[in-house]
Amino acid sequence: MKRATGAASLKGIGMAKQQRSKTTANNTLAPPEEKEFWELRLYVAGQTSKSVTALANLRKFCEDYLPDKYRIEVIDLLKNPQLAQGDQILAIPTLVRKLPAPIRKLIGDLSKTDRMLVGLDVRPGI
C-alpha cells in the first residue's frame, strides 16, 4: 500500500523527525509514552484548495502537537482512485489515523485544532 502508485510519503521534516523518533523508540531507557507514534494518511485529490489547505493544516498541527512522533503519508486519489477502497474514502480531503489503533477518520480541511485534538485523540502536553 505504501509503495503503491499515487501514494507519496512526505519525506521532508516529518520523515527526518520520524527517523529520530524511531531511534528513541528503540531505546529501552526512553519513557514508555515516547513509544506512542502517529501514523497518519491524508487522502487528497490533486491540488484542490481543500486538499492543500488540509495538508498545510495537518503539517502545522503535527509540528505543534506531535513533534518527532508522526509520519504523514499523502495519497493522491486523482492519480490512483482505486486506493479509495482500502479505507473506504467518500469525501476528500480525509485524514486516516492508522496508528495508534484504532483507526479513526477525520473529514474536511482540518482547520479546527480542537476537533483535531479530539478526533486524533491527542492529549496536549504529551
Place this chain on the structure above:
Amino acid sequence: MVEEASLIANLTAENRGLELRLAEAEAVLSAIRAGEVDAFVVSDHSGPRIHAMSGAEFPYKRLVESMSEGAVTVSFDGIVLYCNPRLADMLKLPIEMISGSSLRSYVVESDLSLFDALLEKGRNESSKDEISLKTSDGALVRVYLSMNSLEVNEVAGVSIVVTDLTERRRAADQLYAKEEQLRQALKMEAIGQLAGGIAHDFNNLLTAIIGYSQMLLSGLRDDDPMRFEISEIERAGNRAATLTKQLLALSRKQVLQPEVLDLNVLVGGLENMLHRLIREDICLSTHLSPVLGPVKADRGQVEQVIVNLVVNARDAIPNRGNLAIETANVTLDRVYAEEHPEVSAGQYALLSVSDDGSGMDSKTKALIFDPFFTTKEKGKGTGLGLSTVFGIVKQSGGHITVHSELGKGTTIKVFLPLTDERLAPVETRPLVRESTQGSENILLVEDEEPVRRLVMRILQTRGYSVVEASDGDEALRQYKQRQGPIHLMLTDVVMPLRSGPELAKQLSALDPAMKVLYMSGYTNTAIVHNGALDPGVAYIQKPFTPDALAKKVRDVLDA
C-alpha cells in the same frame, strides 16, 4: 441459549458497525455543509472515480496553473497552502512536498530577515522585493516577490507572485553587451569621422612639409649646417603622417589596395627588419606552414599588422624572452561562427604572434584594441598600435583573437580569409634603377596651392611639362588651350565645384588616350568603394614624397 447469545453478539457488532458508518456519513455531511470538502469518490461498475467540485473559481485556477510566474499562497506564519507548477519547477521539487512546508525554508539565509519583513508587511497590505531561493539541488534562483494580503472566506494569508529573474537577467546582460558593442561601434565611427575629416587637410599640409623638406635637403651639401634642422622638420612631418595613417587605419577608413599575398613571403621579407626592431635579448623564431594558402589583402597594411604585433610583443617582454611568428591554414567552422557573430565560417590563413612576456589580466585584455589605450608610460606609446591592427584586420574581412595569461605571455591570432585567386608570378624586375624622369605633358589639377606648387616643382625638375589648374573649370579651359597632347592628368579627388572623377570623365570623353592619376588625402571618395580602390584606377595617397610621386607618375605613363 448459546446460539441466542451468539446471535445477539453478532447483531450488537453489526449495530456498532452501522453506527460507525452512520457517524461517518454524518461527519461527511457536516463537512460538506461546512464547505470543508471539495471532491468525492464516486463508485460505479467501472470502480471508484474522483469527482472534484470545480466551481466558479475553476477558470482562475487553470489560469494560475498555466502562469509563467510562480504563484503561492501562504498562511500568516508562512506555511504554503497552495503552490502552482511553475514554483515547483523553480524549486525543483514536487508540489506535494512544497504544500504544507514553510516557504521560509527555501529562502537563502542572507535574505531571511528581508523575507520576514516582506511577509510581515504583506499580511496587512502589499510588499515587493528581490530575494534568492534555494532549489532542491542547492542552486540559487534570484526571484522577485510580490506579496498581497489575502482574505477569502475563512482563509487568511498572503498571496505571493514569484518572478524568476534568471531569464530577465540574462536578457539584460545580452542587451548590455549589445549596447556595449554599439557604443564601441559609435566610438569607432566618431573617431573615423574625425580622422577622415582631418586627414584631408592634414595630408595636404604634410605633403607640403615633407615634400619641401626633401627638396631642400636634396639641394644642400652634405656638410651644410642647415641639414640637421631641415631633417628634423622632415622627421616630424613623417611622424605626423604615420599618426594620420594610423587613425585612418584604426577607423577602417584606409584606402586598401588588395592583392593576392603569401603571408610567408611577407613575414620572410620583414624578418631582417623585425630582428632590428626587437632587442638582442629577445629570440625571434618563425614557424611558417609550407602549405599556407594565399590571402587577398593590402600588402602594406598586412606588413603594418605584423610590425605592430611584433613591437607590441617586444614591449611585453621585460627582460630576456621569446617571440614567435607562426602561420597555418585553419578552418573556422559553423559552431565557431555562431559563437562569434562577427566571423563568417570558412577557410582562413592564421598569422599568430606569441611572446612569453608579462601577459595581461582580463581587464587589460578587454581594452587592448581601444584607441588611445596604452599600458606604456606617457610619451612612450600612442595607444594606436593594436587598434590599428584591429582596424586593418577588420577592414580586410579578417578576425582577431587574444589569449593571454598574466606572467606567462600573450598570443594574438590574426585570421585572414583565404582566396581562390592565384598568386601573381614574382616579377623579376631589372635591378637597373628605373628613371623617374620624363618629358610628357601633364595637366595638374589641385585646389591647395602649396601642394600644387610643390607637385609642379617635383614634376618640372624631372623634365615634365606641366600645365596647372586650381579647379575643374580652369582645367577644362587649360585643356582647350593646350599646346600639343596632354599625356597625363594628375588630379586631386575632392575639389570644390567639380570633383576629380567628374573632370576625368569629361576629359576622357574628349581624349580617351589621356591617362589619369588621382592623388588624395581624403579617403571616403568617389574612387573608393567598400574601402577598396575601384579596379583600374591609379591613385597615390597624400602625403607622398617627391620620389614616390615621380615614380608613380612614371609607372602610370608607362603602363
